[in-house]
Amino acid sequence: MTLKKAGLIIFLILLIDQVSKVYIKTHFMLGEEIKVFEWFRILFIENEGMAWGAKIPGEYGKLILTVFRLIAIVAIGYWLWDSIRKKMSRILIVGISLIFAGAMGNIIDSVFYGVIFDDSYRKVATLFSEEAYGTLFHGKVVDMLYFPLYKGYLPEWIPIWGGDYFTFFDPVFNVADVAISTGVGLLVVFNKRAFPKETKEETEAHSTSEVNSKEQDT
Template sequence: MASSSTRSTRATPARKTSKSRGSANVTPWLWMAFALLVVLIDQFFKILITRSFQYGESRPVTRFFNLVLVYNKGAAFSFLADAGGWQRWFFTLLGVVVGGFIVWLLYRHTGQKLFCLAVSLILGGAIGNVVDRVLYGHVIDFLDFHWRNMHFPAFNVADCAITVGAVLLILDELRRVRRH
């Protein structure tokens, strides 16, 4: 009797291990599907704006927010926008390399939900902007926040996803440090 209970005890952890391995194989795909959803939402709004606005056109939505169609050939805050064209391919390559690294991270850390959410948002945002660079040679921006005569640089859904993902990464790290 003791030996049969020992056998069943040994078999149970093996089943749990194979279950967790099976779910670990599915989880990265779910996070990548979430990143794809971010890309689709980003591209949907970019297409909607480009079909509804002329370049440079701005439409007030509130006293502090406009929709506008502008292009960014550089990176955040138009960094390197006037660099002569090489930056298009540099930022495209950078986005692809970062995307590959994030996919690797998703496979390595499948059990860390907040971390995976954060990097999935960053992945979706990076791919959304890479799509623009490849197709158009620039990133389409359309969200314009301002106060009085000061305008924050225009941005898009992909930039929002990257920003929220970065904030979640910081929160995740703070939680991890606090636990240890």
């Protein structure tokens, strides 16, 4: 798979992700919800930290998280470039491309949204507002996809949680999160195709090639 095709995958995912986020920010108030189906809703929330609402505590927690994401995206980018250079399997390159695009999508929110949007609390945000809600590297990630497939009280016979109110699936996420999850899923499910092991003949040929190369150098 070529770098151009991987770049196209990344571009399309980033485009869909950012268009959907900008639309939600400029058309929904924080917490506003639209029911598409009983099991699918558009619910606008903002995530200040990591997945599942977790946060790094302290004054510099958000900055540390954003810097870590920037370092991670460089590492993922190198992994993608190196895999293409070595002509690794298509499934591996597609998986890394999806992870890279998803990570980049959320990084854009974290880095820039704080300075290009005003607050969404009790009002619809304005793009390129003069009263930005945050600063560079302190933006909030926009989430909007909500799939409450089941809501109700669990049967009493279930240990520990019996009788409790339960929602499945409760997390709210975005297109970037879907890309990351899909990319990781591909690498896990198709692990043997993504990371094929060398056959005995290939290993011996590789070793022979290295020996010949060293002999030529000497």
